[in-house]
Amino acid sequence: MLTLTNIRRPGSTTPETVTLDNGVITGWNLPPEGQIIDGQGGTVAPALIELHAHLREPGQEVKEDLESGLAAAAAGGYGTVVSMPNTSPVVDDPATVRALIEKANRLGFARLRPAAALTRGQLGEQLAELATLKEAGAAMFTDDGRTNEDARVLRLGLEYAGSLGMVVSVHAEDASLRQGGVMNEGVVSEELGLPGNPGAAEAARVARDIEIAALTGARLHIQHLSTARALDLVREGKRRGVPVTCEVCPHHLTLTDEALRGFDAMYKVAPPLRTQVDADYLLQGLLDGTVDCLATDHAPHTRAEKEQDLLSAPFGIPSIEVAFPLLWTRFGEQLGLEKLLDLFTGGAARVMGWPEPGLEPGQPADLVVLDLNTERPVDPATFRSKAKFSPWAGQPLRGWPLLTLVNGQVAYQRQ
Ligand SMILES: NC(=O)N[C@@H](CC(=O)O)C(=O)O
Numbered sequence: 001m002l003t004l005t006n007i008r009r010p011g012s013t014t015p016e017t018v019t020l021d022n023g024v025i026t027g028w029n030l031p032p033e034g035q036i037i038d039g040q041g042g043t044v045a046p047a048l049i050e051l052h053a054h055l056r057e058p059g060q061e062v063k064e065d066l067e068s069g070l071a072a073a074a075a076g077g078y079g080t081v082v083s084m085p086n087t088s089p090v091v092d093d094p095a096t097v098r099a100l101i102e103k104a105n106r107l108g109f110a111r112l113r114p115a116a117a118l119t120r121g122q123l124g125e126q127l128a129e130l131a132t133l134k135e136a137g138a139a140m141f142t143d144d145g146r147t148n149e150d151a152r153v154l155r156l157g158l159e160y161a162g163s164l165g166m167v168v169s170v171h172a173e174d175a176s177l178r179q180g181g182v183m184n185e186g187v188v189s190e191e192l193g194l195p196g197n198p199g200a201a202e203a204a205r206v207a208r209d210i211e212i213a214a215l216t217g218a219r220l221h222i223q224h225l226s227t228a229r230a231l232d233l234v235r236e237g238k239r240r241g242v243p244v245t246c247e248v249c250p251h252h253l254t255l256t257d258e259a260l261r262g263f264d265a266m267y268k269v270a271p272p273l274r275t276q277v278d279a280d281y282l283l284q285g286l287l288d289g290t291v292d293c294l295a296t297d298h299a300p301h302t303r304a305e306k307e308q309d310l311l312s313a314p315f316g317i318p319s320i321e322v323a324f325p326l327l328w329t330r331f332g333e334q335l336g337l338e339k340l341l342d343l344f345t346g347g348a349a350r351v352m353g354w355p356e357p358g359l360e361p362g363q364p365a366d367l368v369v370l371d372l373n374t375e376r377p378v379d380p381a382t383f384r385s386k387a388k389f390s391p392w393a394g395q396p397l398r399g400w401p402l403l404t405l406v407n408g409q410v411a412y413q414r415q
């Protein structure tokens with residue numbers, strides 16, 4: 001049993017108390033019992049849900065592992081993380097899915113809901129054993145890290161996953177258009193003389209995949225959507241009743257291809273940072289509901305890897321520890337707290353078909369307490385993630401988590 005005192009519900013200024021027992025919320029403003037934690041006047045919300053993080057286990061533990069990645073997630077306010085299967089080996093077998101879940105349960109940080117590969121080895125040729133992967137606990141199917149080039153294989157994957165009631169999520173870029181592009185194709189890439197990856201690579205693939213979702217009637221989720229054009233395609237697909245959803249990442253909302261002018265591969269990410277027009281358009285998509293949820297695509301690499309030149313360095317930006325404060329500080333006024341929290345919690349749950357998280361008695365005791373007002377600079381040296389660098393290093397942000405509870409247990413507490 002745990003009692004959390006001195007917390008406020010979103011939109012309220014009244015300090016309250018909540019009691020947790022057996023992994024659920026048991027009641028509000030009851031007499032304190034069990035372990036008592038002072039919420040320091042922070043705002044309490046359901047713990048955030050991350051649908052897209054690269055935790056790198058198995059095989060790439062030099063970049064991140066379950067312990068560092070799930071601790072980082074809890075420090076970022078997340079209670080649940082869907083990990084991507086582009087590991088080494090690829091997560092395409094039930095035993096690995098089970099082993100990951102068991103290990104994560106022992107760690108006691110954020111909950112892990114691993115995604116499994118849609119195709120064996122993520123090679124895009126033969127479907128993985130989706131039914132047994134689901135049975136083992138796979139949360140969704142994706143070949144993220146790679147693109148699904150064969151439309152027929154994606155069709156079969158959607159049909160099979162759809163029959164199991166599972167979501168397929170896609171990294172939607174046309175590989176032949178993307179080629180060796182290391183940044184957005186446009187004015188900046190031309191000035192810098194760097195190979196560009198056109199927005200059309202994303203839009204063309206999103207259009208194709210929405211058609212396949214319409215054809216199959218199966219649930220398709222578009223990952224890390226980055227362009228205005230692709231967002232219009234999703235909007236139109238939804239209007240037609242196609243079962244398509246999409247996520248947007250913090251870096252595509254807050255950074256543009258201008259960041260590449262310093263030739264720093266920290267800003268190299270797939271899909272690439274686009275233009276301010278795209279970033280503004282994505283924000284509108286958050287406001288009007290076209291974007292279903294926020295997801296970080298937390299993609300840790302070693303510093304040495306990211307210090308290589310732009311052509312050699314791997315793609316990816318780590319952000320799981322800064323996502324909420326970053327977006328609250330930048331867009332809190334435009335979005336409002338309730339909408340922003342919904343994009344980090346309920347929106348993600350609805351994409352997955354999971355129960356709607358909430359603060360009522362009976363709800364899971366997965367909670368975050370946020371300090372919405374105190375400004376603190378981003379300090380990558382304090383990150384739990386192994387990737388101790390950040391595009392937002394030094395920036396003063398508000399909205400830092402004070403406490404994250406998972407299953408009624410402390411998964412993170414700020415010192
Ligand atoms: N987004 C990235 O730039 N990188 C991801 C792969 C991916 O999400 O496609 C990674 O695994 O590092």
Ligand SMILES: [Zn+2]
Nearest residue numbers: 144145171270
């Ligand atoms: Zn991807």
Ligand SMILES: [Zn+2]
Nearest residue numbers: 084144145297
């Ligand atoms: Zn990814």
